[in-house]
Amino acid sequence: MKKTLAEEVLLELQVTSATRVHDYWQICFGDTVLSIYNPVQGDVANVDDLLDQYVVSITQIASRFGILFSNKIQLEIDLSDDAHSGPEAMHLYSPDSFSIVWQ
Secondary structure, eight states: OOOOHHHHHHTTOBOOEEEEETTEEEEEETTEEEEEOSOEEESOSSGGGGTTOBEEEEEEETTEEEEEETTSOEEEEEOSGGGOSSSOSEEEEETTTEEEEEO
16 A cells, blocks of 8 residues: 555654644654644653654544554544644644645
8 A cells, every 4th residue: 555645754753852832732853843733632641752752653544643653652633624723733844845734
């Protein structure tokens, strides 16, 4: 099965920082940044638990986007229309001159 662009970019990247900025999450993988504006569910007690972890898998089923990290933490982002609090659900930026926006 062909990988999505998000999978190609994020798989095996290591988290260098993770913060909650006001009402959204920002997870950095070096120069590549994932900002999550929609609600996040998962078994993470503290965003610092993501530091130095690698992305093991990415799933997108219907209106759910999942990220599994090497320490078995799974984040699920609700991409449904009802979950939007702004113009976009998530934004992935890479210094390779591209960005992906989930609306």
